Amino acid sequence: MKLKSILTSALAAYLLSSCGQTVKTDQTDFNNCWTFHLVKDTANFNTDYSKTDNETKNWENVRLPHTANIEPLVVNNQWQGICWYRKTFNISDYSKEKKYFIEFEGAMNIIDIWINNKHIKxxxxxxxxxxxxxTNHVRAKENTICVRLDNRDNPITGPKPLKILDFNMYGGLYREVNFIEKNNIYISNPSLVDIEAGGGVFITYPYVDAKMSEVKIQTHIINEGAKDKKATLKHIIRKGNEVVKEFSIDINLPNGKEGVTSCNTVSINNPSLWSPANPSLYTLQTIISDESGKEIDSQTNRFGIRKFEFKDNQLYINGEKTYLRGVNRHQEYPYIGYALSDNAQYRDAYKIKKAGFDYVRLSHYPHSPAFMDACDELGLIVVDAILGWQYYADNDEFRNQCYRSAKQLIRRDRNHPCVLAWEVSLNETKMPIEFMEVLDNIVHKEYPGENVYSCGWMPQVYDIYFQARQHRILHKDEMKFDKPYIVSEYGDWEYYSNNAGLNQHKMPKNMRVEYSSRQFRKDGEERMLRQARNVQEAHNDNMNIPATGDGYWVMFDYNRGYHDDIEASGVMDIFRIPKFAYYFYSSQRDITNDSDCILKIASYWDKNSPTDIKVYSNAEEVELRLNGRLIGRQKPDNDKNSTNLKHPPFTFKIDEFEKGELKATAFNKGEKIKEESVFTPEPPVKLDCEIDISGKELEAGCNDVAFLYISAIDRNGTVNPEYTKSINIILPDGIELMNKDEVKAEAGIATAVIRIDEERGSKKIFVNDGEISGEIDICIK
Structure with missing residues (x-):
């Protein structure tokens, strides 16, 4: 990942002899030149590929991140089983006086690691x-690392078996792998040294105020040399390129693996405080030098100074009362499962922020470090979760796995300013009180001090009560508590299961689909408007209770093990294309300048369209015209489902359909600030192509993946929602199509998932359906 702790002088210099690649000393990338083998018949497989003399000539050459199996769009039978990875490498400056580490950011689920035929972990x-x-397993000459993964159902890690699981757990080395070289005096890795509230660099904020704030820096240093040593520890805090604080201290380092912890607190005058509206970040550079002044290790961490506190159970960020409008997220992509590039992780976070959300719950497991970095940068508050969903095993192996996961999660993510709370709870699982008490204690022992919060889906024990709206409706007695409260999920299940209790009565099951929030774009305007009405009603209702935030279920459509279709309650589909509900949420953000104005006509305006036109906007007034004729200029709606909304939608009534142009104009303080038009769709004349950038340009050399959107447009540039043809895509060398199925349009837009290889520069993509065509020039940096 790009923005993790940067290990400068400690990074490896090594030669990947299997592909002739030389990796320089200023990077940790260990992702190239792996070979991969998927075991087809796991039950009858007994070859031990950990032995370097076993034949692997038919293995596939891959680059990480990598998914074990390319799945179809609708994953009815996700692959589970055993797969193998192997890589050879040389360490060009090998020394017995150095330390060597390998770090896998994500490997599903059981991982066994061999170095040079020896099982090490x-x-x-x-x-x-x-x-x-x-360190004790590598050598100067050629080394071989072999990895065996097993992502079959696991009773120790949980959760429920895949066949009854509401999400998928895709296999592979699906995140980055880092090779790390250090001198024998080094800043430790908190996940290895296993020190409570220790290890590595730990940054906290004992006092936070806009005039002056304190930053506490705790650094754990190990000396594995033969003798005790003296060294200098230097900290440099920067804001951008400006040095804000710099200081050094002398330290004594006795030899041994226990290490020494140095704690230092500094004050920063007039700090720029981190918040969703101002995600201001500082950089801490930590440098260790020997007695001669030579640098022997360094590490860079980003941090943001902020204070989360609750007063009368309401959230205050840096003293300002804040309601968290949020959403849940699953981390999968179509076809490639979990194997997103770091850039793709950022693009997901960017979309969440653009959709009007300031908070995201990471459901129901730890997400990528790259996604956490993006949340820091973009100002997305995070609730960080351990793995858990509707599963508890009453044995010590399972409980200890949960305890260990909670510790490791906090040690990984504790320096991220975006983290509000630690969801050390097994979602929708009946848990013993004693079990919850241990998990809660882990949070406060691993992150001691004030303004640190655990959260869980049961009202007992945890600092913050996380309750889904459907549970609140069915179990009103659980509202009797005195603690901060966040609606963890809403807007989906209570409508899908017909227990919303508000705008719908019990109805026949065959009407469930029509009234559900689970709507595909191909289902048409009426269904997408139904979803948008549901989420409006539910979000409005959430503000009738003493909640300090809510999280809609869910941001993106996703696959799940227990059902044979895609779960479609996302405000964007699985390809990250918006539905109407997306614009409801984006319109809830206030306008700070004219470019922040949201204006969306939620209509295709064809002969089958509703004639009650919904317009989503955060403007004070909206005017609607049909073919130049004024339909109305009005304030936002004032109905029972808009009473608590910052910016209710606008509803205009038109007597009958008339082909042509619907034009909306937004006004603030009487001044026109934005216009949008929708034209009745005509037959498509062109395929319009767009690459989803979402804040990150396409990048070579990192297995970057992105969406290519292909829209069938008419002479007015309007997407024709009736268009459903299959698309032929002609890709240049260096770009790979990841779709396992044919690339077929849904509601006028077809989507290809493309992967970028090592080649930079300008390229051209051509598309056609046999009758109309299109092309796009792209630049890969």
Whole structure:
């Protein structure tokens, strides 16, 4: 990942002899030149590929991140089983006086690691880093690392078996792998040293105020040399390129693996405080030098100074009362499962922020470090979760796995300013009180001090009560508590299961689809408007209770193990294309300048369209015209489902359909600030192509993946929602199509998932359906 702790002088210099690639000393990338083998018949497989003399000539050459299996769009039978990875490498400056580590950011689920035929580590869990000290197992000449993964159902890690699971757990080395070289005096890795509230660099904020704030820096340093040493520890705090604070201290380092912890607190005058509206970040550079002044290790961490506190159970960020409008997220992409590039992770976070959300719940497992970095940058508050969903095993192996995961999660993410709370709870699972008490204690022991919060879906024990709206409707007695409260999920299940209790009565099951929030774009305007009405009603209702935030279920459509279709309650589909509900949420953000105005006509305006026109906007007034004729200029709606909304939608009534142009104009303080038009769709004449950038340009050399949107447009540039043809795509060398199925349009837009290889520069993509065509020039940096 790009913005993790940067290990400068400690990074490896190594030659990947299997592909002739030389990796320089200023990077950790260990992602190239792996070979991969998927075991087809796991039950009858007994070959031990950990032995370097076993034949692997038919293995596939891959670059990480990598998914074990390319799945179809609708995943009815996700692959589970055993797969193998292997890589050879040389360490060009090998020394017995140095330390060598390998770090896997994500490997599903049980991982076994061999170095040069020797088994060195087994781990499990799938979502948190696995780091191994390989110092005593590598050599100057060629080395071979072999990895065996097993993502079959696991009773120790949980959750429920895939066949009854509401999400998928895709296999592979699906995040980055880092090779780390250090001198024998070094800043430790918190996941390896296993020190409570310790290890590595730990940054906290004992006092936060706009005039002056304190930053506490705790650094753990190990001396594995033969003798005790003296060294200098230097900290440099920067805001951009400006040095804000710089100081050094002398330290004594006795030899041994226990290490020494240095704690230092500094004050920063007039700090720029981190918040969703102002995601201001500082950089801490930590440098260790020997007695001669030579730098022997360094590390860079980003941090943001902020204070989360609750007063009368309401959230205050840096003293300002804040309601968190949020959403839940699953981390999968179509076809490639979890194997997103770091850039793709950023693009997801960018979309969440653009959709009007300031908070995201990471459901129901730890997400990528790259996604956490993006949340820091963009100002997205995070609730960070351990793995858990409707599963508890009453044995010590399972409980200890949960305890260990909670510790490792906090040690990985504790320096991220975006983290509000730690969801050390097994979602929708009946848990013993004693179990919850241990998890809650882990949070406060691993992150001691004030303004640190655990949260869970049961009202007992945890600092913050996380309750889904459907549970609140069915179990009103659970509202009797005195603690901060966040609506963890809403807007989906209560409508899907017909227990919303508000705008719908019990109805026949065959009407469930029509009234559900689970609507595909292909289902048409009426269905997408139904979803948008549901989420408006539910979000409005959430503000009738003493909640300090809510999280809609869910941001993106996703696959799940227990059902044979895609779960479609997302405000964007699985390809990240918006539905009408997206614009409801984006319109809830206030306008700070004219470019922030949201104006969306939620209509295709064809002969089958509703004649009650919904317009989503955060403007004070909206005017609607049909073919130049004024339909009305009005304030936002004032109905029972808009009473608590910052910016209710606008509803205009038109007597009958008339082909042509609907034009909306937004006004603030009487001044026109934005216009939007919708034209009745005509037959398509062109395929219009667009690459989804979402804040990150396409990048070579990192297995970057992105969406190519292909829209069938008419002479007015209007997408024709009736268009459903298959698309032929002609890609240049260096770009790979990841779709396992044909690329077929849904509601006028077809989507290809493309992967970028090592080649930079300008390229051209051509598309056609046999009758109309299109092309796009793209630039890969």
């Amino acid at each position: 087994r781990d499990m869990g799938g979502y948190l880093p696995v780091t191994a000290d390989i």
